[in-house]
Amino acid sequence: MQENIENLMLEEHKRIINIIREFESIADNDLVLAKEKFSRFKWNLEKHFFVEEKAIFSILDKIKDKEVSDIFDLMYEHGSIIELINNIEVGLNRGMMPNLSGLRIILVRHVDFENEVFYPQLNQLLSPEKKQEIIERIKEVIRG
Numbered sequence: 001m002q003e004n005i006e007n008l009m010l011e012e013h014k015r016i017i018n019i020i021r022e023f024e025s026i027a028d029n030d031l032v033l034a035k036e037k038f039s040r041f042k043w044n045l046e047k048h049f050f051v052e053e054k055a056i057f058s059i060l061d062k063i064k065d066k067e068v069s070d071i072f073d074l075m076y077e078h079g080s081i082i083e084l085i086n087n088i089e090v091g092l093n094r095g096m097m098p099n100l101s102g103l104r105i106i107l108v109r110h111v112d113f114e115n116e117v118f119y120p121q122l123n124q125l126l127s128p129e130k131k132q133e134i135i136e137r138i139k140e141v142i143r144g
Contacts, residue, residue: 003135004123004131004135005056005119005122005123005126005131005134005135005138006115006119006120006122006123008135008138008139008142009051009052009114009115009119009138010115010119012048012051012138012142013048013111013114013115015044016041016044016045016048017107017111019037019040019041019044020041020100020103020104020107022037022041023037023038023040023041023100024100031092031095031097034092034097035092035093038088038089038092038098039089041085042085042089045081045082045085046082047141047142048142049078049081049082050141051137051138051141051142052074052078052114053075053078054137054141055134055137055138055140055141056122056134056137056138057071057074057075059130059133059134059137060122060126060130070117070118070121074110074113074114074118077106077110080106081103081106081107081110084102084103084106085103088100088103122134
């Protein structure tokens with residue numbers, strides 16, 4: 001797979017979806033393990049949002065109004081997703097197994113928009129130098 005912003009973020013989305021699937025597969029069986037898996041999911045999702053907001057959104061310049069609007073929408077969704085995550089975590093800490101359907105709906109919509117619209121647009125709009133700068137920042141955060 002060619003190393004570009006789209007592919008790096010697609011890999012990242014797949015990884016996060018796999019972590020939540022791990023959580024769902026054990027959630028009904030073991031509350032302690034469910035809390036551990038959910039904590040891992042939350043950490044990785046927060047790190048993912050950090051990558052998007054700090055490594056990508058914050059260094060975009062000379063973009064059109066549409067992309068600025070998209071960035072604000074994506075950041076608003078990040079906040080909504082984190083709020084859902086925090087509510088689920090509170091429930092888990094009280095011994096309640098969560099219903100993840102609402103979270104799954106917003107995550108799928110969010111990921112689909114990024115994969116199908118936002119990142120392909122960036123690939124077309126950005127200079128090779130700007131793309132490389134973003135790629136290096138992404139790799140620094142997600143790969144250490």
